[in-house]
Amino acid sequence: MKSIYDLSLSDLQEYLVSKNLKPFHAKQIFRWLYDKRITDFDEMSDISKKMIEQLKEDFVIESLAVRDLQVSKDGTKKFLFEMKDGALVESVLMIFDYGFSACVSSQVGCNMGCSFCASGLLKKQRDLSSGEIVCQALMIQNELDKDNERLGNIVVMGTGEPFDNYDNVMKALSIINDPFGLMIGSRHISISTCGVVPGIRRFGKENLQYNLAISLHAPNDELRSKLMPINRAYPLKELFSALDEYSDNNNLRLTFEYLLLKGVNDSKKEADEIRQLLKGRNAYINLIPYNKVSEKEFETSSDENALRFYDLLKKNGVAVTLRQKKGDDIDAACGQLRANKLK
Numbered sequence: 124m125k126s127i128y129d130l131s132l133s134d135l136q137e138y139l140v141s142k143n144l145k146p147f148h149a150k151q152i153f154r155w156l157y158d159k160r161i162t163d164f165d166e167m168s169d170i171s172k173k174m175i176e177q178l179k180e181d182f183v184i185e186s187l188a189v190r191d192l193q194v195s196k197d198g199t200k201k202f203l204f205e206m207k208d209g210a211l212v213e214s215v216l217m218i219f220d221y222g223f224s225a226c227v228s229s230q231v232g233c234n235m236g237c238s239f240c241a242s243g244l245l246k247k248q249r250d251l252s253s254g255e256i257v258c259q260a261l262m263i264q265n266e267l268d269k270d271n272e273r274l275g276n277i278v279v280m281g282t283g284e285p286f287d288n289y290d291n292v293m294k295a296l297s298i299i300n301d302p303f304g305l306m307i308g309s310r311h312i313s314i315s316t317c318g319v320v321p322g323i324r325r326f327g328k329e330n331l332q333y334n335l336a337i338s339l340h341a342p343n344d345e346l347r348s349k350l351m352p353i354n355r356a357y358p359l360k361e362l363f364s365a366l367d368e369y370s371d372n373n374n375l376r377l378t379f380e381y382l383l384l385k386g387v388n389d390s391k392k393e394a395d396e397i398r399q400l401l402k403g404r405n406a407y408i409n410l411i412p413y414n415k416v417s418e419k420e421f422e423t424s425s426d427e428n429a430l431r432f433y434d435l436l437k438k439n440g441v442a443v444t445l446r447q448k449k450g451d452d453i454d455a456a457c458g459q460l461r462a463n464k465l466k
């Protein structure tokens with residue numbers, strides 16, 4: 124049976140109309156699901172018995188099973204969720220000074236094949252439905268409910284490529300963003316892409332206020348194509364032309380993610396190339412320590428080198444941040460927990 128979490132507010136309104144019911148009840152139902160976070164239709168006390176029976180006939184309220192939960196010393200929690208068909212998906216709850224943030228997955232496995240990433244160790248099995256994406260956030264909110272805390276931020280940076288599952292990701296975010304849904308503001312939602320140009324172009328035209336992050340990881344085509352196969356399909360020139368078009372339509376600052384890989388992309392040469400690439404663009408670059416993946420030969424840059432790289436960019440006028448490491452005592456790299464579990 125269909126999961127009710129797969130319905131956006133407008134889907135639910137349409138459904139009600141199709142059953143000769145009043146569409147305004149959709150908002151009430153949404154509040155029960157996402158604000159009161161009930162798990163049984165019978166708890167919807169201001170909905171008529173007749174409507175409840177109808178809902179039960181057509182939908183289930185189905186949350187995800189927690190297969191594993193790792194807690195880091197810094198408070199980061201990594202969840203391994205099991206979907207109805209047995210598929211395993213990872214999500215992470217992180218604590219920042221600006222609040223709680225959930226990192227959700229968009230696919231079961233990933234086909235992008237980035238050479239340093241644990242997610243790609245297992246090929247994509249399938250896309251996640253919008254309901255399965257929403258439920259990751261909802262489950263994390265349930266965890267926070269124990270301490271009366273509220274989830275304030277969502278990043279679609281878990282396993283999978285969000286622009287390879289465009290429609291489901293956008294529907295999930297509309298529910299997460301909805302004032303009757305999880306009520307997380309657009310500016311507190313981020314989507315991270317490895318550089319799927321058609322997705323960037325499409326997203327740019329939607330005029331949603333979500334943040335866009337691009338996994339750059341290398342500032343020249345030769346290195347980037349080695350690290351990220353997507354670059355062979357959409358090299359930097361094409362990527363940046365799509366991003367410029369995006370920036371023309373949206374007044375938002377772009378985020379570039381840049382993994383610090385020891386001896387691979389952390390020398391003065393790359394710092395100079397980054398400066399050239401970002402010059403004149405409304406963007407900043409976030410330098411990210413690499414979480415070691417045992418199956419891969421990559422290492423993170425030393426702290427000393429990371430700071431040197433940071434300083435080089437900073438001194439040259441590049442807007443740059445150096446991300447704190449989170450959860451490095453647990454399997455926090457994308458796909459790591461799932462890959463280890465499936466071994």
Ligand code: SAH
Pocket residue numbers: 235237239240241279280281282283284285315316317318337338380382411412413414415416456457
């Ligand atoms: N497919 C999307 C979103 C998922 S990956 C994308 O590529 O952006 C989210 C981010 O985690 C990407 O920047 C990715 O390159 C990075 N990442 C992958 N493996 C990592 C690791 N072992 N340590 C730190 N970051 C990693």
